[in-house]
Structures are given as structure tokens and as C-alpha cells.
Amino acid sequence: MLKNIWFGKLAALAAIVLVLVIGLGMIEAVVRDRQHYRHLTEQSVADSLAGAQTLIGPVIHSACVESWDVETGKGDERRMVEQRREFRLTAMPETLRLNTDAAMQERARGVHKVNAFSLQTRILAQWGPLTALQPQSSIQGSRMQCGAPILMLAVADARGIRTAQLEVNAQELALKPGTFHPTYARGLHASLPESVRGGAEGLQATLNLELVGTQQVSIVPLGGRTEVQMQSPWPHPSFSGRFLPTERTVRADGFEAQWRLSSLATTAAQDIAESKPVCTSTPGEDNLAYAGAANQPHGCVDSFSVAFIDPVNPYSLSDRATKYGVLFIALTFVAVGLFELMGNGPHAPPLRGSLPPEGAAFSSWGGPAMKTLRVHPVQYLLVGSALCSFFLLLVSLSEHLPFGAAYGIAAMACVLLLGYYATHMLGSVRRGLPFGAGIGVLYGMLYVLLQLEQTALAVGAVALFAVLATVMVLTRRVNWYGLTATRSPDRPTARTEAA
Known part of the structure; x- marks a missing residue:
């Protein structure tokens, strides 16, 4: 049963990511349309004033x-x-x-x-x-x-x-x-x-x-x-x-x-x-x-x-920012999954023959039962939608404000919304605040990448490696097989073996 639940959740998350990618594509289309309107404006001004x-x-x-003079013909026809x-x-x-x-x-x-x-x-x-x-x-x-x-x-x-x-x-x-x-x-x-x-x-x-x-x-x-x-x-x-x-x-x-x-x-x-x-x-x-x-x-x-x-062309910068949208969604979902995973108690099975405390429940691998912190796929969808809305806010605000101010307002709004929602989604302020702070760091890193030209690839690669290293360190003790294991009816528990 547990194995089916995990596979079902992974399938739901894959569908959610696909929907969000389609949404990002629609936002990119909006940015391209605004760029086209800008080109039409430039041509209109050139037609009315003067061009390059x-x-x-x-x-x-x-x-x-x-x-x-050249003589042509012969005889009398000359x-x-x-x-x-x-x-x-x-x-x-x-x-x-x-x-x-x-x-x-x-x-x-x-x-x-x-x-x-x-x-x-x-x-x-x-x-x-x-x-x-x-x-x-x-x-x-x-x-x-x-x-x-x-x-x-x-x-x-x-x-x-x-x-x-x-x-x-x-x-x-x-x-x-x-x-x-x-x-x-x-x-x-x-x-x-x-x-x-x-x-x-x-x-x-x-x-x-x-x-x-x-x-x-x-x-x-x-x-x-x-x-x-x-x-x-x-x-x-x-x-x-x-x-x-x-x-x-x-x-x-x-x-x-x-x-x-x-x-x-x-x-x-x-x-x-x-x-x-x-x-x-x-x-x-x-x-x-x-x-x-x-x-x-x-x-x-x-x-x-x-x-x-x-x-500081707001449309070119917004277009560059939107290209990082899928990476934003992936990193955020990884962060939510880590909070869900680390909040569910220990995942490494105890040693064979060890006895649990009196009255404690056991998982199918002999470990203590996981806590009930679970994030529903709908909650993942809402978090991803909030991330997508940032890019739409950015391009719309940058048409009326300097790009830096527009970016700050859009990022702050999304960080506050996601931080508030995470405190309820993850069950406590102690988890919600670090989650919101992590989203803020992501927006800060994206702004730095948008300002860089020659070193953007190097900085982005180093940052991505640091995120990957952090995830690997935090999950180094996770028993991934234990997450999808099903309980066998004839498999003896640790208490039975001890007896």
C-alpha cells in the first residue's frame, strides 16, 4: 500500500510539473508579445520622427x-x-x-x-x-x-x-x-x-x-x-x-x-x-x-x-529570468520534499534484534512508524503557481517601475506568500521560516545572475552544485527503500525475532 501511495504521489507531481511548465511557456509568450509591441513602438517612433x-x-x-559620332551604313546609306x-x-x-x-x-x-x-x-x-x-x-x-x-x-x-x-x-x-x-x-x-x-x-x-x-x-x-x-x-x-x-x-x-x-x-x-x-x-x-x-x-x-x-531592458531581463523558471520549480519542490522527508522521523532501520520502546509502533522494515507530516499534491501545485506568478508580476511591474524595484516588489510578495503558506503546509513556523528564507535566497541568486554577463554561467553552475551538495548531505542517512517498502504478512517483526 505504501509503495502505491509513493508512486501515485510521484505521478501526481510529474503531472503538476508539466502543468507548471506549460504555464511558464504561456508567460514566456506574454514576454515575447510585449517585446514585439516594444519593437512596433520603436518602428512607430522612427516612422514619425526619424530612424537610425x-x-x-x-x-x-x-x-x-x-x-x-560614329559612321554607320555603306554607300548612299552611310x-x-x-x-x-x-x-x-x-x-x-x-x-x-x-x-x-x-x-x-x-x-x-x-x-x-x-x-x-x-x-x-x-x-x-x-x-x-x-x-x-x-x-x-x-x-x-x-x-x-x-x-x-x-x-x-x-x-x-x-x-x-x-x-x-x-x-x-x-x-x-x-x-x-x-x-x-x-x-x-x-x-x-x-x-x-x-x-x-x-x-x-x-x-x-x-x-x-x-x-x-x-x-x-x-x-x-x-x-x-x-x-x-x-x-x-x-x-x-x-x-x-x-x-x-x-x-x-x-x-x-x-x-x-x-x-x-x-x-x-x-x-x-x-x-x-x-x-x-x-x-x-x-x-x-x-x-x-x-x-x-x-x-x-x-x-x-x-x-x-x-x-x-x-x-536594463525589462523585457530581455524578464525573458532571461523566465528561462530559470523550471529550475526554480524543481529546487522548490525538492525543498518541500526535504521538509516532508526530514519531518517524518528517522528513516534508517534499527539493528536486527533491537527492541522498541513499550507501546511504540513499527514500520515494515522494523523502524519506528513515520510521523504524519505529508504535503498534498494540491499544495505542491499552489506553491508552483506562486512561483510562476512571480515572473508575470515581474514583467508587468517592470513596464511602470525601474527593473530593480519591480524585481524587489515581485520577489518580496512571493517570499511572504510562500513563507506564510509554508508555516501551515509544513506544520510549524520553525519549518516555514527557513523555507521562506530559502526562496528569498533563490530570488537573490537569480537577480545576481541577471546582472552578470560574462560570469553568469560560472556563478550559476557553482550555486547549483552547492544546492545539490546540500541535498545529498541532508539525505545521506535516508533509507530510500524503506520509503516504498510494503509489509509482508509472513515477515516477522523485530519484537517476534527478539522473542
């Missing part, structure tokens, strides 16, 4: 047409036919310097927040003699026609341009929308006088630009020497792209970063002249000409980026 930005330029280009070749001349700056201040502007849709930025950028570009703008004939006797030189600055999303002011050789020039470039069409431009073409004195341009966007800004290093200095009060930058900063300082009140690049280290200038696509780490409609780096690893223009990330 990429700066290309300033660049001087000029569209040219070369035409020539005639001259004009053929033509269209091409574009491009002059990249010898020196390109950018000084950028990035101020953060938080935007929100409901409970979801998106990091937007406002760039105050001063760009200084200097060209040497603009011989690259002088067309070269490919056919002897051909005719050359070139449009006016155009100084352009291309951006990923032109809606983000707030103000712009351009000075060329200390003279202010009017800026107009568009770039007149077939590939990098979004941005602004200014027409230059024809006299700059092939000028020996070179050219210097200063552009003051205010640009807004969301999440990330990328820069294409076009100069023979490119120097970029960026500072921002945002304390969580993520540097990516083909080049990391030469120098960077990240503090609690912001960051400063500097890039110093030579054209010897990048083919960005040649790639832009060939109108290759610009690849960024955040693909979308707001990019200039996105091509996934995985698909075209060598076919994209070099760039470097700064993303203004939020490291």
Missing part, C-alpha cells in the same frame, strides 16, 4: 556626358550616329573632421520608451586641387558636357534634418534638399561655381548640422584622414561597425569617443565613388541602401556606429 542615421560626406560630385557615355566625377576630401554632441530625447508610446537623439555636428572638410572633377575623354574627338559641381551630404533619413548651415571658403552658400546622387539620394546639397573645377587652391567647407534620429548613428570615413570626436550624456553607448574608437571614456554621466582613420585602412572613398551600398547593423527602410552584411560581407561601404542602447 548614417552620415556620408561632404562629397563633391559632377554628372558628365561624353558623346561622339550616316553619322551619336553615341554617348554617362559617368560621374567624385572628389573626396583630403581631411574630414567631425565634432558631434549627442543629446538624448526620450520618446514614448504608452508604456514603451524609445531612445531618440539630437546631434549637433560641426563638419570641417578640406580638399586639395580638384583635379578629380576634370573629365577625361575616352574617345578621341569626343565632346564633354558636365553639370555644375555639387557639394552634398547624404543621410539615412532626411526627415531628421533640423537646421543646416554651409560655408565654402568662408562664404555662406544656400543649401537645398536632395543630393542629385542616384544611390545616396537623401540629404542636402549646394551648387558650387564652375571655377572650382580643377582649381589649384583647393576648397574648404564648414557645415553646421542639427540632425535627429533614433537608436543609432553611423559615419562613413571618406577623408584621406578622418577624425571624429563624439560626446554625449548617455552612459551606455555600444560601439560597432568596421572600426572601434581610438580613444573612449565611458562614465556614469556620459561618454567621449574619438576615431582617427586613414584612407590606407579603408576603401570607403572608392566604394562611395562606385555607389556601393551602405551596410549598418540595424536594417530597415530608413537606411540609405541596406545590404545585409551576412549576405554581402565584402560588398558594402565601411562605416562605424554608436548605438544608444538601454542595458
